[in-house]
Amino acid sequence: MAAFLALANCDETLTSSIAPQARAAPVSVAANAYVPPSAASQDLARFYQRVERDLLVRGLLRTDGGGPDTPYDAQDLARNFEAIAFYSEYPTQNVSIGSRQTDGQLSRWSGPVRIQTEFGPSVLPAVREQDAERVQSFATRLGRLTDHPISVVSRNANFHVFFAGKDDSTYVVSRLKQLIPNISQASLDLVANPRSNFDCFVFASATTASPYKYVRAVALIRAELTDLVRRSCIHEEIAQGLGLSNDSPAARPSIFNDDDEFALLTSHDEKLLTMLYDKRLEPGVTVDQARPIVHVIARELMGQPL
Known part of the structure; x- marks a missing residue:
């Protein structure tokens, strides 16, 4: 699976960490009524089915959250939190000019x-209903873990989660232009022509005045994905959009690891989210400044003596 978080530090401008591909020729935007997927979209769905089968045969995409084979202690948790919360997956490849480097400092939401x-x-109507229910359930779980106001709404949203297929780029681009009038062309190009190895991805943005406080996010999850990988994308992209923006090969058991061992949020990842929104840490704090506090929080969460 491939996912990334692109940070923008200019007012309401989303940026991408991946260079754009050629933009598709504009066509009229269809109403959001169900339209059967094209042959190309169905071929892509079959490709993802083969990929999932291969991963499952190799014992990956686990849904058990970890167990005796994946032990970790407070030191592991603190180390992984530093790697995942203070750094970006693609820190030097933003395509927008003028974006500030935020690596080494904590970024998260301050408002609801x-x-x-x-x-x-x-996207089939029945699948829409299922995906919406999963996002609702996950949002409730995230609110409980972070003690931060996180809710699902039908209007005035600041975090949009799109489920869209190969045939839906015109619709998504049109919606993004409505939601974010000054969105960068590079971001639109990426959404219109996502690379085939990207199952899902998320954009997050801050403002120039408060570069470490997110104010908007947009996630895109491919409609052609298998059921399990769609669920995995819901977990990873929304969690990354909250501020866990990096992956680490040392993080285990975790979805914030490119090895695809785990498909769904683990107990380890739940603790990372709790740490991220702990009031003892402030947006913009550097990794060095935060390290003593991070180790205290990690020991508290693990029930280890301070």
Whole structure:
């Protein structure tokens, strides 16, 4: 799976960490009524089915959250938190000019997170209902873990989660232009033509005045994905959009690891989210400044003596 978080530090401008591909020719935007997927979209769905089968045969995409084979202690948790919360997955490849480097400093939401789920025309109505329920359930779980106001709304959202297929790029681009009038062309190009090895991805943005406080996020999850990988994308992209923006090969058991061992949020990842929104840490704090506090919080969460 491939996912990334692109940070923007200019007012309401989303940036991408991946260089854009050629933009598709504009066509008229269809109404958001169900339209059966094209042959190309169905081929992509079959490709993802083969990929999932291969991962499962190799014992990956685990849904057990970890166990005796994946022990970790407070020191592991603190180390992984530093790697995942203070650094970006692609820190030097933003395509927008003028974006500030935020690596080594904590970024997260300070205001309420209002999530809205949206669907491209190629997504079956029954699947839309299922995905919406999963986002709702996950948002409730995240609010409990972070003790931060996180809810699902039908209007005035600041975190949009799109489920869209290969045929839906025009619809998604049109919606993004409505939601973020000054969105960068590079971001639109990426959404219109996502690379085939990207199952899902998320954009997050801050403002120039408060570069470490997120004010908006947009996630895109491919409609052609298998059921399990769609669930995995819901977990990873929304959690990354809250501020766990990096992956680490040392993080285990965790979805914030490119090895695809775990598909769904683990107990380890739940603790990372709790740490991220602990009031003893402030947006913008550097990794060196935060380290003593991070180790205290990690020991508290693990029940180890301070």
